[in-house]
Amino acid sequence: MTATLDATLDIPTLTTIPPDVAALQQEVRRWCQERVAPAVRALDEADAADFDWDLIQEGHDLGLTRLVVPKQFGGLGYGEFGVAIALEELAAVDAGLALVFGATMLGQAPVLLSGDPRLQARFLPLFSGDEVVLACNAITEDKAGCDLLIPENAEYAVDVMQARREGDHYVLNGDKKFITNGKVAKYGTVFANIEGHEGATMLTCFVVPLDTPGITRGAIADKMGYRTCLGTELHFDNVIVPAENVAGGEGGGVYINVQQMNMARAAVAAIATGVARGALEQAVEFAGERIQGGKVLWQHQFTARKLAEMAAKVEASRMLYLRAAYMADTQIPAPVFETAAAKLFADQVAIEVCTEAMSVMGARGYLRDHGMEKRLRDALGSRIYEGTPEVLALAITESLYETDDF
């Protein structure tokens, strides 16, 4: 499979992948084949708390933690388009690994979106050194998930993390849940509501070094899939954060968050596409070798039909995420409809393609030895983070009816 696009779209730049992105794609693909693929099963079967720092360090050496960091800060300066293509490559081999780097970019996004040059200068060069640095984005809470994602829900959010201004700093109190990279990140972008304001109506984004006194990293979630990355609780007990660490201004968290989500959904769609592509490639290989009834499986019409539909879905899924990523790179604010549609579609494709690929492989598809069941577990995970189908459906239909921006 390649990501070369032949379809005619109204966006000329989508007909070819720019040379620098193509080079990145090849480099990531080679690393995945040579270094990641042999480790995938061990990564999946490891204890939930295990984290393969050596492999992550290799990814860092490759530049995967600084893909979106602008060049003036020592980064590679890719937009969503380049990021999405790289993430598809990673996810085709291991979606969890893709999410380690994706979550780091999500933690970098508020710093970038803030437009605050001093905040950027203080944090973004961290990723340009040779020791791996990871970030995380901490928004989800026990009682507030979608209520922190959907601005209209903000007033209904309950028990949201509180921030209290005291002189030149804020004091943060509360808990975050399901924070990808929370256990291993050097800093996090943490969303809290300013004390005295209802629900999450004064949501504010803070850039917080996670070694700040008062922060404890809690239990690691024992997940069904995406086991390479760690999802953790973060507890904040009177954590002092300098006022200059606010990204996007007091109360600006909602705008940062909406932009971040709209951009991230293209990348998450790419991860889901990668999961589907990995399953398709494995199924194609199996059906090209397995002989039944005197001929290889793919020459049986039922199997051929399945493979053809799987391939078409993967291709369509890729088209949608590339278009969404391109638009996220070229439009301010980032689009709502295209990114939500890309994610909604890609999540579903990942589940469908993995399910069909498992069917093509028969019993082998169901055994852990062959890795397809791992892909299916990962596919189900893609549907949850950065917007469930229910949340995405609201975003899409609100765009259809041209109501308020989501």
Added chain:
Amino acid sequence: MCTNAPEDVAAHPAAKYAADVVSLNRDLSFRNLVNLAKQDPALFTHFAERGDGLVTLAVPTRHLPHRYLIGLQGFRLAQYLQLGWACSDVAYRQAIFCEPLGVTHADDEHIITLSPSGRILGYVSLATNGDGESRDLFDPERAAFPVEEAHGINIFDRVAPLAGVGTHEVRELKRFVHSRTLTDRTQRLRVTLELLHGLGQAVVAASPAVRTLIGDVEEHVALRHLLMAGLEVQLVEGTAPQLTDHDLLKHAYTERASVKPFVSHLPDAGFAAQQATMLAETLDSPDLFQAATDMSSSRPGRLSRVDGERRAA
């Protein structure tokens, strides 16, 4: 307006910002630079790895990955901020986290000493003036060297150039910068000698051959490095830095003892190679202080002073 850092860092945004820049740069490691030098030695002008784990290398800007160049400039700014030579107000207002890259050129050589963990312990650079083709030193169209811009002079108006020498045969020796974490005297001397050795090798490798070194030094500080290396140094007296209050490095010229331009003509083509050999032998000695003293006395540098008056054309 540039001001000195206040005592109460926590209450002053610029001082807090400067402290963050220092902390940021202290955390960065450059250990893969060593791997790069081992994988592709042709890109590097000098590479020395000694028993105590220190690595010193020299590499031109054109072969240095961009993020490492930013890292080097960040290291330098972080040390200057700690020394009070860089203005934290200017850094804060302009959101500067590394020295501006615009003044580096493709052929500038960067000499870096790294700790085993890849932290920068010492750094010095050998700068060109960026002329595409070598020009006469009195050519009004030639680019100025940084020291000439800082002092507002053509340095060769003050000290006669060697006959036939053009801009490509001149290098500016920038200031030696040691990590503020380097508190052990022996280690500090070792890093200085390693940098001098790397400098010597960079000069030896240059084509066309380097005939003259220029720069500016504070007496009793960087000047000692030059004399230790056996250079004949002509110190230009009576110049005044031409830096505005908005210049990031104004303090480097005004808050310290007088910083003076210098010119050092290299006696012959073999000089740098001989000095580099001596430095390598010194670095291999078990008694570094004694060996450095012996080296300096075997071929001591010489200092002379010239007044700041412009020479007649």
